[in-house]
Amino acid sequence: MNLKSVIESLLFISDHPLSINDFSEFSDCKKNEVEKILEELCENYQDRDGGIEIIKHQKKYQMISSPNNSEVIQKFLKDETTGELTRPQLETLTTIAYRGPITKPELEQIRGVNCSLVLRNLMMRGLIENTDQDFLITLDFLKFLGIRDVKELPDYKKLSSNKIIGEILSEPTINN
């Protein structure tokens, strides 16, 4: 195992700052070794002066996009979470509205495609939320639609208990 490579992967993948303890635990290496490599990596990234940086704060390390590009990154993030919904996003949101609480596998069974990214995006926009495995539309979104309960959605009773949707959900995951 290449410790430097492992630490770099962990820095890259983590969505929160990690302590030397964390790195030591996951890489199964001694703290002083880990710290040495971390310092080395920090220096490397500083020298590279590229689009990725490593910041250190109270003995915790985190990888971030370079502040030089914050404008572009802000634009990118804003674009991801505003504006019109794509068709897959719209379909997923609708299905959650009419069939929620609903799990990711159930959604995928109905839509026939993987929904990971779409779900993440809808959560980021505050349109849906999850409890455990189940996804629901948020109160904010209900209010936005001008209703207090999903039951007030047009044709709710008929659509939420639609037979065809029921059938596709009860299909055994086909061994194909």
Next chain:
Amino acid sequence: MNLKSVIESLLFISDHPLSINDFSEFSDCKKNEVEKILEELCENYQDRDGGIEIIKHQKKYQMISSPNNSEVIQKFLKDETTGELTRPQLETLTTIAYRGPITKPELEQIRGVNCSLVLRNLMMRGLIENTDQDFLITLDFLKFLGIRDVKELPDYKKLSSNKIIGEILSEPTINN
């Protein structure tokens, strides 16, 4: 603005594959410039051989953790990927990987069976996607295999450009 740095930041920050179009739009630079820099970055990362890599397929790019560290990262993310595929799934994926973009009738011509259900299941797992009539493997498929590009698959050149296969695929299908 340093285009290379911007592209690296975008690659780092995005939770989904980005196309040359996306990079061009957010950086406000021409597509051919962007593509050149992307290729340069891919090479740099390959040469570095560190904990971060860049994968690409059909002009889409994504930054990932190195396959060398999959065990540590899987543990860190509490990821439960096991890699199980049924035989039809494996055959279909293989065919799409080597011959994609490929249409459903072409695929059925190679496999000699109706592929509707297996395609649906693979789409639900996010290992393939379709655009118009064509099926393609996704970057998630590359992530699943731990390769940077389909071209790294064994015998890629031979199978992807096989003349006889081309001829058979250009035959009208018998499937009524």
Next chain:
Amino acid sequence: MYKIRTESFEGPLHLLLQLIEQEKLDINEVSLAQVADQYLAYIKQIEEKNPEEMADFLIIATKLILIKSKSLLPNLDLGLEEDEALLEEQLKMYREFVLASENIQNIIEQKNFTFSRNKYIVNDAVFSPPVRLTKERLSEIFYEIISSVKPILKLPEKAIKRAISIKEKIDFIQKLIKRRSVLIFNKVINDTKNKTEKVVSFLALLELMKNRLVSASQNKIFDNITLKKL
């Protein structure tokens, strides 16, 4: 004859490949003709156990029968000849992909899974609804989703229907021959609507010949085939 459990193969080409490999044969016309009967025997099993897969198996049966028929009726012209040379190539190609899929299986088993970041999520969710979305639009979309799901449920049903129509054709031809003492086979062929039907007609003919219910004769090359009840 070797026994292959129906669960152990996936599709007609896989079955054919297994038959050829069991006999340790190379993939060529001679060996295809050699395993044709075994293949056709399995088709009957499939008809009983997996009727929804029947149609796929019949398509390959077509090609096998054409190869086989050369020895039985050298001058039969079903207007399908361009297919027969291709089966050999198709099977070779299929084997290439089977081998390649074994390579891919090996790669997957190394578990070199890689991961991308999914950082900017949930905790910093800011409510940002799509401006023009209304509840009426939501219901429209849900109706559309329902109608796009419908055909998926019907997939197996459709395949079975197709296989049943093939079975009916076989019965039809058998009845036709039983009723008359002489039948011009080419007429049966000409009445068919597509290749699959042609094959099925021919399958029925072979079946009848094998069971010694009819004899087939042909006066000269490209002439009509006359079937006689025995």
